[in-house]
Amino acid sequence: MAKMFRMISGALVRRCSGVAAGLRFALRPLCSAPGPGYCPTIFALSSGHGKCGVAVIRVSGPASASALRSLAGMKQALPAPRTAVLHSLLDPGRGEPLDRGLVLWFPGPHSFTGEDCAEFHVHGGPAVISGVLQALGSLPGLRPAEAGEFTRRAFQAGKLDLTEVEGLGDLIHAETEAQRRQALRQMAGDLGRLYQGWSQALTRNLAHMEAFIDFSEDENIEEGVLKQVDVSVEQLREELEAHLRDGRRGEQLRSGVQVVIAGETNAGKSSLLNTICQRPAAIVSPGAGTTRDVVETPLDIGGFPVLLSDTAGLRDTGDSVEREGVRRARERVEQADLTVAMLDVAEVPEDLTRVPHFLPEYLRKVLGVSPRPCLLVLNKTDLLTGEQLDSLRGVLARAAGLPPVCLLSCTTGDGLEHFLGVLQKQVESMCGNPLVGAPSLTQARHRAHLLRCVEALAQYRHYRELDLALAAEGLRLGLTSLGRITGRVGAEQILDLIFKDFCIGK
Numbered sequence: 001m002a003k004m005f006r007m008i009s010g011a012l013v014r015r016c017s018g019v020a021a022g023l024r025f026a027l028r029p030l031c032s033a034p035g036p037g038y039c040p041t042i043f044a045l046s047s048g049h050g051k052c053g054v055a056v057i058r059v060s061g062p063a064s065a066s067a068l069r070s071l072a073g074m075k076q077a078l079p080a081p082r083t084a085v086l087h088s089l090l091d092p093g094r095g096e097p098l099d100r101g102l103v104l105w106f107p108g109p110h111s112f113t114g115e116d117c118a119e120f121h122v123h124g125g126p127a128v129i130s131g132v133l134q135a136l137g138s139l140p141g142l143r144p145a146e147a148g149e150f151t152r153r154a155f156q157a158g159k160l161d162l163t164e165v166e167g168l169g170d171l172i173h174a175e176t177e178a179q180r181r182q183a184l185r186q187m188a189g190d191l192g193r194l195y196q197g198w199s200q201a202l203t204r205n206l207a208h209m210e211a212f213i214d215f216s217e218d219e220n221i222e223e224g225v226l227k228q229v230d231v232s233v234e235q236l237r238e239e240l241e242a243h244l245r246d247g248r249r250g251e252q253l254r255s256g257v258q259v260v261i262a263g264e265t266n267a268g269k270s271s272l273l274n275t276i277c278q279r280p281a282a283i284v285s286p287g288a289g290t291t292r293d294v295v296e297t298p299l300d301i302g303g304f305p306v307l308l309s310d311t312a313g314l315r316d317t318g319d320s321v322e323r324e325g326v327r328r329a330r331e332r333v334e335q336a337d338l339t340v341a342m343l344d345v346a347e348v349p350e351d352l353t354r355v356p357h358f359l360p361e362y363l364r365k366v367l368g369v370s371p372r373p374c375l376l377v378l379n380k381t382d383l384l385t386g387e388q389l390d391s392l393r394g395v396l397a398r399a400a401g402l403p404p405v406c407l408l409s410c411t412t413g414d415g416l417e418h419f420l421g422v423l424q425k426q427v428e429s430m431c432g433n434p435l436v437g438a439p440s441l442t443q444a445r446h447r448a449h450l451l452r453c454v455e456a457l458a459q460y461r462h463y464r465e466l467d468l469a470l471a472a473e474g475l476r477l478g479l480t481s482l483g484r485i486t487g488r489v490g491a492e493q494i495l496d497l498i499f500k501d502f503c504i505g506k
Contacts, residue, residue: 042145043136052124063141064116079105098131114157161486163192177303182434191439199482205229206475237457250440253431256305260332263342265313268379271410273310282310292325302424339374341366356399374403382409453481
């Protein structure tokens, strides 16, 4: 048995070396050798910059204990782990008091970075913060941390995978409730566990495949192994493709839904932008063609992030500057996740029987021939009588093939609440509920690696009956692609599953 295990190990390590080699960020020791000269202790202000009530200064690395003793004037004993202790802080060089605050001790590996860590909770004045940071910088073996270095050390220590690291970054930058919920779920490991589960399934399939290639001639492999691999790989491919068919909900929620207001001149596009964001973000005037460039403003619509853009009125013009504005407007419509097509209600035909034909033609002028998600807004309803407005509503209710239509007046505000409700529903349907169902893709790099994994599984299916070694290579490539999302993969994972799933030599 031992001899056979060595044979399997050698074969698998040779075959799977490409997997580990393909991951430049594979887990590795934090320090190449002991001592602060090889693994410097880092420190930084972890709370926000500027004046505040309390500032948190974090230290991580092998010299954290000595740094805590030096600043807190402790001779030997350190505070109990993860217990806040009120202590005076002194400049270790001059013995001058710096502040009086809380100190905490987090011995590794039970810390955020996996290393020994210390925290100083001091008053948030600039002079206090500067004094503590200068005192730490004067100690041997300590240096200021680089951007993201604490989180990088946490990843290298195996405390976080790459998806959790990205979730932490998204949480820090979250500006809306939905973004916060999605980031928290990703930071908690939901997305990483999904990908890790697929990696484990693919690892198991690759282990079975490699064992069959190396030992099937000795008749030591159970019958039906390859058929089981075929079924499992096909199921994994279907799950990956379903995950990719998400309408980019997670990515849109993370970066914000691009909503573009477009339409003919003097339709009230800039007035709508100003009304929604409740400030004069765009210039409004009675003259046509006032807006010449794209005006953007970020918004929180019902907890979902939206980047709302006002664009130049669409028309033929001899003015070169306005013509460039029209070109940019059409470009933005092509890039938009959702277009709000605006029309002055006075442009609607008086013969309402023509409306079901007129409005689709107008939408084609604004959106182009390709179908795009949109809302149609008929503005300036304050210019209509009540009877005219009721008649128009009746025609629109009976018209088929139109997107959601909103009647409003930017002047009086009538219909604005209904429009915002419709807009929120559209945005919410694009982003989805981040707490319901499987976690969504949030990064373009995740999508790229998953697409490569699907291509690799297609390679397995193509070569399955032609060459088992090339089919196995497809599984290895797929495993590498999944591993690049989380940052965790290696040949030893395959070895761990050999005796668990197989009865070799029976």
